[in-house]
Amino acid sequence: MKQVFFLLLLSMSAICSGNDEFWIDMEQAEPGQLVRTEWAVLPIAVLYRTDEMIERLRAIYGAQNEEDTQIFRSIKPEYFVFIDRYGESGPRPAYTRSESAVRLYDAQAGLVFDASGRSSGTAKLKVPQYHFVSDTKMVFPGE
Secondary structure, three states: OOOOOOEEEOOHHHOEOOOOOEEEEOOOOOOOOEEEEEEOOEEEEEEEOOHHHHHHHHHHHOOOOOOOHHHHOOOOOOEEEEEOOOOOOOOOOEEEEOOOOEEEEEOOOOEEEOOOOEOOOOOEOOOOOOEEOOOOEEEEOOO
16 A cells, blocks of 8 residues: 655744744644744744554653653654754754654764654754644744
8 A cells, every 4th residue: 555645834924923923733734744844944843643653652662641741752642843953954854654653864964763753872853842722733932
Protein backbone atom coordinates (compact mmCIF):
# COMPACT_ATOMS: atom_id res chain seq x y z
CA MET A 1 0.00 0.00 0.00
CA LYS A 2 1.44 3.35 -1.02
CA GLN A 3 1.38 6.03 1.65
CA VAL A 4 0.79 9.70 1.05
CA PHE A 5 2.46 12.23 3.32
CA PHE A 6 1.07 15.68 3.87
CA LEU A 7 3.05 18.82 4.53
CA LEU A 8 1.19 22.08 5.03
CA LEU A 9 2.85 25.47 4.76
CA LEU A 10 1.03 28.41 6.31
CA SER A 11 1.38 32.04 5.32
CA MET A 12 2.21 34.65 7.95
CA SER A 13 -0.92 36.68 7.20
CA ALA A 14 -3.05 33.77 8.34
CA ILE A 15 -1.39 33.37 11.70
CA CYS A 16 -0.21 36.74 13.06
CA SER A 17 -2.35 39.08 15.12
CA GLY A 18 -1.88 42.79 15.70
CA ASN A 19 0.01 42.40 18.99
CA ASP A 20 2.82 40.27 17.49
CA GLU A 21 1.12 37.21 18.89
CA PHE A 22 1.46 34.23 16.60
CA TRP A 23 -0.96 31.33 16.39
CA ILE A 24 -1.48 28.07 14.58
CA ASP A 25 -4.82 26.29 14.42
CA MET A 26 -4.56 22.56 13.68
CA GLU A 27 -8.32 22.09 13.21
CA GLN A 28 -7.96 21.23 9.50
CA ALA A 29 -4.84 19.09 9.94
CA GLU A 30 -4.92 15.31 9.92
CA PRO A 31 -2.95 12.86 12.09
CA GLY A 32 0.47 12.26 10.58
CA GLN A 33 0.61 15.72 9.00
CA LEU A 34 3.50 18.13 9.56
CA VAL A 35 2.62 21.85 9.50
CA ARG A 36 5.48 24.26 8.81
CA THR A 37 5.60 28.07 8.94
CA GLU A 38 7.87 31.02 9.80
CA TRP A 39 7.49 33.33 12.76
CA ALA A 40 9.85 36.25 13.41
CA VAL A 41 12.39 34.60 11.08
CA LEU A 42 12.13 31.43 13.13
CA PRO A 43 10.92 28.24 11.44
CA ILE A 44 8.18 26.59 13.49
CA ALA A 45 6.67 23.15 12.85
CA VAL A 46 3.85 21.14 14.42
CA LEU A 47 3.68 17.39 13.99
CA TYR A 48 0.16 16.04 14.49
CA ARG A 49 1.02 12.62 15.87
CA THR A 50 -1.03 9.54 15.06
CA ASP A 51 -2.15 7.16 17.83
CA GLU A 52 0.53 4.74 16.61
CA MET A 53 3.25 7.41 16.98
CA ILE A 54 2.08 8.17 20.52
CA GLU A 55 2.08 4.48 21.46
CA ARG A 56 5.56 4.05 19.97
CA LEU A 57 6.90 6.96 22.06
CA ARG A 58 5.29 5.44 25.17
CA ALA A 59 6.98 2.11 24.39
CA ILE A 60 10.39 3.70 23.79
CA TYR A 61 10.45 6.25 26.63
CA GLY A 62 8.19 4.56 29.17
CA ALA A 63 5.30 6.99 29.59
CA GLN A 64 3.26 5.84 32.56
CA ASN A 65 0.17 7.98 32.01
CA GLU A 66 -1.60 10.34 29.60
CA GLU A 67 -0.21 13.44 31.29
CA ASP A 68 3.47 12.50 31.10
CA THR A 69 4.52 15.54 29.05
CA GLN A 70 8.25 14.92 29.48
CA ILE A 71 8.01 11.72 27.44
CA PHE A 72 6.26 13.50 24.58
CA ARG A 73 8.09 16.85 24.93
CA SER A 74 4.76 18.57 24.33
CA ILE A 75 1.76 19.99 26.16
CA LYS A 76 -0.59 17.55 24.43
CA PRO A 77 0.64 14.14 23.27
CA GLU A 78 -0.93 14.51 19.83
CA TYR A 79 0.90 17.76 18.92
CA PHE A 80 4.69 18.08 18.88
CA VAL A 81 5.63 21.76 18.43
CA PHE A 82 9.27 22.47 17.62
CA ILE A 83 11.72 24.90 16.07
CA ASP A 84 12.08 23.46 12.59
CA ARG A 85 15.86 23.22 12.45
CA TYR A 86 18.71 21.87 14.52
CA GLY A 87 21.22 24.49 15.62
CA GLU A 88 21.19 28.18 14.84
CA SER A 89 21.33 28.08 11.05
CA GLY A 90 20.71 24.51 10.00
CA PRO A 91 18.26 23.46 7.29
CA ARG A 92 14.76 22.19 8.01
CA PRO A 93 14.85 18.44 8.64
CA ALA A 94 13.42 16.22 5.90
CA TYR A 95 10.17 14.58 7.02
CA THR A 96 9.29 10.96 6.31
CA ARG A 97 7.12 8.49 8.15
CA SER A 98 6.03 4.88 8.19
CA GLU A 99 2.86 3.54 9.77
CA SER A 100 4.04 4.12 13.34
CA ALA A 101 7.35 5.98 13.15
CA VAL A 102 8.48 9.43 12.08
CA ARG A 103 11.87 10.40 10.79
CA LEU A 104 13.08 13.99 10.78
CA TYR A 105 16.50 13.94 9.11
CA ASP A 106 18.98 16.81 9.29
CA ALA A 107 21.45 16.08 6.48
CA GLN A 108 23.82 18.88 7.53
CA ALA A 109 24.26 17.56 11.08
CA GLY A 110 23.73 13.92 10.09
CA LEU A 111 21.06 13.49 12.77
CA VAL A 112 17.77 11.61 12.70
CA PHE A 113 15.05 12.76 15.11
CA ASP A 114 11.95 10.82 16.19
CA ALA A 115 8.38 12.07 16.79
CA SER A 116 9.51 13.67 20.06
CA GLY A 117 12.43 15.53 18.47
CA ARG A 118 15.07 13.30 20.05
CA SER A 119 18.03 11.79 18.24
CA SER A 120 19.91 8.64 19.21
CA GLY A 121 22.46 10.82 21.02
CA THR A 122 21.77 13.81 23.25
CA ALA A 123 20.66 16.17 20.47
CA LYS A 124 17.06 17.41 20.57
CA LEU A 125 15.00 19.74 18.45
CA LYS A 126 14.12 22.84 20.50
CA VAL A 127 10.58 23.44 21.73
CA PRO A 128 9.39 27.09 21.70
CA GLN A 129 7.20 28.68 24.36
CA TYR A 130 3.48 28.32 23.53
CA HIS A 131 0.10 27.49 25.06
CA PHE A 132 -3.29 26.24 23.87
CA VAL A 133 -6.38 28.46 23.78
CA SER A 134 -8.62 25.67 22.42
CA ASP A 135 -8.27 21.97 21.63
CA THR A 136 -6.52 22.74 18.33
CA LYS A 137 -5.31 26.36 18.49
CA MET A 138 -1.90 27.16 19.95
CA VAL A 139 -0.58 30.65 20.64
CA PHE A 140 3.04 31.78 20.71
CA PRO A 141 3.72 34.94 22.76
CA GLY A 142 4.79 38.18 21.07
CA GLU A 143 8.29 39.58 21.32
